[in-house]
Structure formats: C-alpha cells, structure tokens
Amino acid sequence: MSDHTDAPVAPVGAFEPPYYVAVFTTVRTQDQSGYSETDARMEELVKNVPGFLGMDHAQTPGGLGITVGYFRDADALTKWRCDAEHRAAQKRGRAQWYECYTLHVAKVERSHGFARAEGPQSRATD
Amino acid sequence: MSDHTDAPVAPVGAFEPPYYVAVFTTVRTQDQSGYSETDARMEELVKNVPGFLGMDHAQTPGGLGITVGYFRDADALTKWRCDAEHRAAQKRGRAQWYECYTLHVAKVERSHGFARAEGPQSRATD
Numbered sequence: 001m002s003d004h005t006d007a008p009v010a011p012v013g014a015f016e017p018p019y020y021v022a023v024f025t026t027v028r029t030q031d032q033s034g035y036s037e038t039d040a041r042m043e044e045l046v047k048n049v050p051g052f053l054g055m056d057h058a059q060t061p062g063g064l065g066i067t068v069g070y071f072r073d074a075d076a077l078t079k080w081r082c083d084a085e086h087r088a089a090q091k092r093g094r095a096q097w098y099e100c101y102t103l104h105v106a107k108v109e110r111s112h113g114f115a116r117a118e119g120p121q122s123r124a125t126d
Numbered sequence: 127m128s129d130h131t132d133a134p135v136a137p138v139g140a141f142e143p144p145y146y147v148a149v150f151t152t153v154r155t156q157d158q159s160g161y162s163e164t165d166a167r168m169e170e171l172v173k174n175v176p177g178f179l180g181m182d183h184a185q186t187p188g189g190l191g192i193t194v195g196y197f198r199d200a201d202a203l204t205k206w207r208c209d210a211e212h213r214a215a216q217k218r219g220r221a222q223w224y225e226c227y228t229l230h231v232a233k234v235e236r237s238h239g240f241a242r243a244e245g246p247q248s249r250a251t252d
Contacts, residue, residue, distance in 0.1 A: 009189050011151030011228045021232050023147055023194055025137030025182045029242070056151045058184035058192040063135050066184040066192040068149055068230075100241040102137045104196075106147050106232035115226040116155070 012054035012070055014111035019053060020077050021108055022069040026101040035097050038089050045085060051076025077105065138180035138196055140237035145179060146197040147234055152227040153190060161223050164215050171211060177202025203231065 028035075046052050051072035059065040071077045080086060093101075154161075172178050177198035185191040197203045206212060219227075 009153050010226055011153065011190060014228050014230065021147070021149055021230055023149060025184075025194070027135050027137065056190060056192060058151075058186045058190045060184045061187065064137060064182060064184045066182060066194060068151070068192060068194075070230075094240055098240065098242070100136055100239070102140050102237065102239040104140065104147055104194075104234050104237045106234040108230050108232040111228065111230045113226070113228040114220055114224065116224070 011113075012056050012068075014113040015053055015070065015072075015108070017108045017110055018073075019108050020071040020074060021104075021106050022071065022077060023104040023106065024067045024069070024101060025104075026065045026067075027063075027099040028065065028097055029099050031096055033096075034092070038092065042086060042089055045083060046080055049076055049080045049083070052080070074107075137239075138182050138194075140239040141179055141196065141198075141234070143234045143236055144199075145234050146200060146203050147230075147232050148195040148197065148203060149230040149232070150193045150195070150227060151190060151230075152193075153225040154223055155225050157222055159222075160218070164218065168212060168215055171209060172206055175202055175206045175209070178206070200233075 043055070046055065046069065049071075053070035053072060055070065056068045057066070069077075069080075071080070169181070172181065172195065175197075179196035179198060181196065182194045183192070195206075197206070
C-alpha cells in the first residue's frame with residue numbers, strides 16, 4: 001500500500017501452495033490528506049497478523065495502484081479483514097481516498113519465481 | 127503489461143467467482159529494447175484467448191511492476207500459457223527484460239468493487 005520507493009526493490013517470492021492472495025486495485029481521489037499516515041499504520045498492523053506472508057505494491061503515477069497481500073490461509077485473511085483499525089481505514093478510504101477499487105481474494109494453486117543472478121526457481125510445474 | 131497511461135483509468139471490476147487471477151510481479155533490467163512492441167503484441171494476443179476477462183497493470187517508476195490477468199477458468203489460462211508467441215516472449219523476458227519476477231496463479235473465491243459515483247457494489251459477502 002506504500003508509495004515508498006526507498007525500500008529494496010524485489011517482488012515477494014513464491015510460497016508453497018496453497019496460500020492466499022488479496023489483490024486490491026485502486027484509483028485514488030485528489031484528496032489524499034491523512035493517507036500516508038494511515039497506510040504506514042496498516043503496514044505495521046498487517047505484519048502482526050499471524051499467517052501474513054508479505055505484500056507487493058506498484059503505483060502508476062496518476063493512474064492505477066495495485067497492492068497484493070499474501071497470506072498463509074483464509075483464517076489469516078479473516079483476522080486482517082476483521083481488525084478494527086483496518087475496518088476504520090477501509091471506511092475512510094471509501095469516504096475520502098478512493099475513486100474506485102476492486103478486491104479479489106484468491107487461493108494460490110501454483111507459483112514460481114525467477115531471479116537473474118540465480119536462474120529460474122520453480123516451486124510448481126509450469 | 128503496458129506502461130500506457132492514456133487509457134481510461136479504472137481497475138477491472140469484480141466478476142462472479144470462481145475465476146482465475148495470474149499475478150505477475152516484476153523488476154525490469156536496464157535493457158528494455160523491444161519490450162514495448164512485444165508487450166503490445168501480447169496484449170493483442172491475450173484478448174483473443176477464450177475466457178480472458180481483462181488485465182490490470184501498475185508500474186512504480188524505477189520500481190516494481192504488477193500485472194494481474196483475469197481468466198474465466200483454468201483452461202483459459204492454460205491456453206494462454208501454451209501460446210507459442212507468448213512462450214517466446216517469456217523466454218526473451220528471462221534473457222533480457224526481467225531482473226526478477228514472481229508469478230502466482232490463483233482461483234478467486236470472493237470479490238467486490240466500489241465506485242464513488244455509485245456507492246459500494248458487492249458481488250460476494252465481505
């Protein structure tokens with residue numbers, strides 16, 4: 001969810017399926033006051049959810065944002081979905097920060113990663 | 127996969143589950159020669175795959191790129207995965223365009239969308 005660009009740039013790797021992804025695609029409004037503070041707080045909170053595996057974020061300037069959260073199982077996602085601070089942030093997001101968004105929650109069946117230095121690393125047939 | 131920013135900006139909406147997402151997270155190399163032509167060709171090709179539902183893309187400048195493809199079922203994804211031109215593009219991607227990437231293929235269990243003008247639009251319990 002962060003727009004920080006000072007973090008080391010690498011996508012979250014492939015985990016052993018099954019695991020869950022929450023794909024959150026957004027277009028934001030002009031009024032982003034308070035967003036970055038809440039975003040930082042959500043990043044902090046989600047890391048404490050048992051079963052949280054990681055998160056990727058990309059933002060086209062003036063365009064689409066995509067955040068992908070990775071979770072070990074459905075229970076982990078439910079815990080995050082029901083977190084009181086997270087729910088309050090979602091409500092404010094609909095009221096202020098998001099022009100529109102879509103959320104897709106899905107169970108990963110296969111995955112693999114590639115890194116130039118090390119060559120292909122397959123975790124599942126592809 | 128496109129970096130075009132002149133398209134109307136809105137995320138792909140929620141479909142009736144089950145459907146599939148292919149989440150492709152990338153960091154690109156310095157050498158992007160030929161990328162945009164191949165990217166445009168892949169966008170053209172994937173639209174012809176029966177069961178292709180749509181695609182979202184976001185790119186943080188100098189950072190992470192995320193492309194999410196939506197497909198009606200596993201067969202549609204298999205067709206796309208086995209496309210000869212697509213396979214050639216993947217091979218060139220590993221050789222030239224990508225520093226690293228991860229692919230997560232997952233079956234969507236629930237989804238919903240929100241648009242400011244119309245209010246919340248739920249396709250599944252949340």
